[in-house]
Amino acid sequence: GAVVSQHPSWVICKSGTSVKIECRSLDFQATTMFWYRQFPKQSLMLMATSNEGSKATYEQGVEKDKFLINHASLTLSTLTVTSAHPEDSSFYICSARGTGYNSPLHFGNGTRLTVT
Amino acid sequence: AQSVSQHNHHVILSEAASLELGCNYSYGGTVNLFWYVQYPGQHLQLLLKYFSGDPLVKGIKGFEAEFIKSKFSFNLRKPSVQWSDTAEYFCAVSPERYGNNRLAFGKGNQVVVIP
Numbered sequence: 001g002a003v004v005s006q007h008p009s010w011v012i013c014k015s016g017t018s019v020k021i022e023c024r025s026l027d028f029q030a031t032t033m034f035w036y037r038q039f040p041k042q043s044l045m046l047m048a049t050s051n052e053g054s055k056a057t058y059e060q061g062v063e064k065d066k067f068l069i070n071h072a073s074l075t076l077s078t079l080t081v082t083s084a085h086p087e088d089s090s091f092y093i094c095s096a097r098g099t100g101y102n103s104p105l106h107f108g109n110g111t112r113l114t115v116t
Numbered sequence: 117a118q119s120v121s122q123h124n125h126h127v128i129l130s131e132a133a134s135l136e137l138g139c140n141y142s143y144g145g146t147v148n149l150f151w152y153v154q155y156p157g158q159h160l161q162l163l164l165k166y167f168s169g170d171p172l173v174k175g176i177k178g179f180e181a182e183f184i185k186s187k188f189s190f191n192l193r194k195p196s197v198q199w200s201d202t203a204e205y206f207c208a209v210s211p212e213r214y215g216n217n218r219l220a221f222g223k224g225n226q227v228v229v230i231p
Contacts, residue, residue: 004159034217034219036221041223042223043206043220043221043222044219045221045222046218046219046220049217049218060117071231095160097216097217101217102167102215102216103217104216105157105162105216106159106164106217107152107160107161108159108161109158109159
């Protein structure tokens with residue numbers, strides 16, 4: 001089946017540094033990718049939707065200058081958390097969808113970000 | 117914006133017991149409904165979905181869910197669970213016009229099945 005690889009699975013960084021998270025579709029072309037964030041004991045919250053070759057669409061309340069999303073190819077999207085702070089510590093998950101508006105979503109395993 | 121409520125975050129039951137997980141949503145329009153499952157150490161996987169038609173939806177691994185529009189509910193059921201059903205279950209909702217995009221998830225139900 002379709003596989004989405006997310007890397008790294010966990011990362012610890014110092015406050016003020018930037019962290020890049022990669023989301024790759026390994027065996028299909030992902031025209032659309034989604035980024036979610038999950039705080040402890042909370043639900044997954046959609047952060048942004050990215051279409052290959054276009055600017056990402058951010059959900060209300062998500063700072064686009066802080067969470068930079070790039071979807072430059074049909075198999076790779078990246079989320080960069082810029083100038084990370086402890087409150088950015090969270091679990092970040094990506095999902096990818098192939099062509100077709102309602103084609104199934106395939107999720108990565110997530111990235112645990114801890115900012116010290 | 118839509119929101120999803122899942123109750124009884126932790127559920128512990130024995131093999132062969134019946135399972136029912138509640139899901140209620142809040143949204144002022146037509147929605148598409150989903151249940152996802154996450155087995156230990158694995159990624160989220162689609163269990164079943166409802167877009168339209170028969171409100172009783174059958175999914176993989178013997179799971180089913182019933183959409184009751186008047187109650188804004190989409191409860192998940194399985195008549196007889198197995199140890200391998202130990203997982204976290206998430207209900208999700210998306211406005212109909214967005215298909216399976218713009219998903220709003222509930223907080224999840226952690227289900228532990230004791231052999």
